[in-house]
Amino acid sequence: MRGFVLNTVRVRDEDLIVRILTSKEVLTLYRFYGARHSYINVGYHIDFIVEETPKATIKRLRNVTQLPYDFMFDLQKMLDFKSFVTLLNNHLRDVSKIDGFYYNLLKEISEKISKRDSKRLLVESYVKLLEKEGRLHKENTCFLCDTEIEGKAALARAFLPAHEKCIMSEGFEREKLDLLFNEKKTLLFDDFEINRLWKIINLGF
Numbered sequence: 001m002r003g004f005v006l007n008t009v010r011v012r013d014e015d016l017i018v019r020i021l022t023s024k025e026v027l028t029l030y031r032f033y034g035a036r037h038s039y040i041n042v043g044y045h046i047d048f049i050v051e052e053t054p055k056a057t058i059k060r061l062r063n064v065t066q067l068p069y070d071f072m073f074d075l076q077k078m079l080d081f082k083s084f085v086t087l088l089n090n091h092l093r094d095v096s097k098i099d100g101f102y103y104n105l106l107k108e109i110s111e112k113i114s115k116r117d118s119k120r121l122l123v124e125s126y127v128k129l130l131e132k133e134g135r136l137h138k139e140n141t142c143f144l145c146d147t148e149i150e151g152k153a154a155l156a157r158a159f160l161p162a163h164e165k166c167i168m169s170e171g172f173e174r175e176k177l178d179l180l181f182n183e184k185k186t187l188l189f190d191d192f193e194i195n196r197l198w199k200i201i202n203l204g205f
């Protein structure tokens with residue numbers, strides 16, 4: 001079975017509880033002697049076996065092999081990817097069965113990130129996630145005062161559009177947002193704006 005490590009929690013010195021996203025479910029598994037085995041880190045793509053444990057309430061994680069990335073030694077890309085995975089983990093906190101979209105999204109990111117600016121790719125991926133969940137607000141209406149936004153639109157958490165004055169935040173030009181929301185492309189934004197979008201994402205999915 002294959003999956004992405006969403007989270008790890010160390011227990012009893014050497015063991016780990018590992019949360020893994022597969023294409024069908026989010027698994028919580030127990031790894032004995034985690035400290036003595038190969039290192040398992042958030043964001044890693046792994047191949048593994050789930051061992052049924054009749055008496056225990058939590059199944060065991062066995063035979064873990066890390067599937068290597070071509071960006072493993074690019075520290076900034078790894079950090080950005082891990083941040084995205086951690087945000088996704090919080091977002092999927094109460095989920096067990098899951099649509100294949102999320103696994104495929106992480107797979108797509110991990111395959112493209114070495115050739116792309118990581119934050120641009122993650123901003124575009126986040127917009128895909130919002131659209132998949134029916135939470136992408138393309139309309140030009142402020143979520144706070146419910147009136148039309150003329151000129152620049154500011155974005156709140158989850159990229160909710162608002163007037164700059166309503167959320168006291170600098171806006172983005174409409175045509176740039178339209179290209180991002182409709183085509184999932186960040187190419188009209190400068191790097192400063194990409195950092196602002198990335199900070200909004202980090203408020204939480």
Ligand SMILES: [Zn+2]
Pocket residue numbers: 142143144145146147162163166
């Ligand atoms: Zn408003």
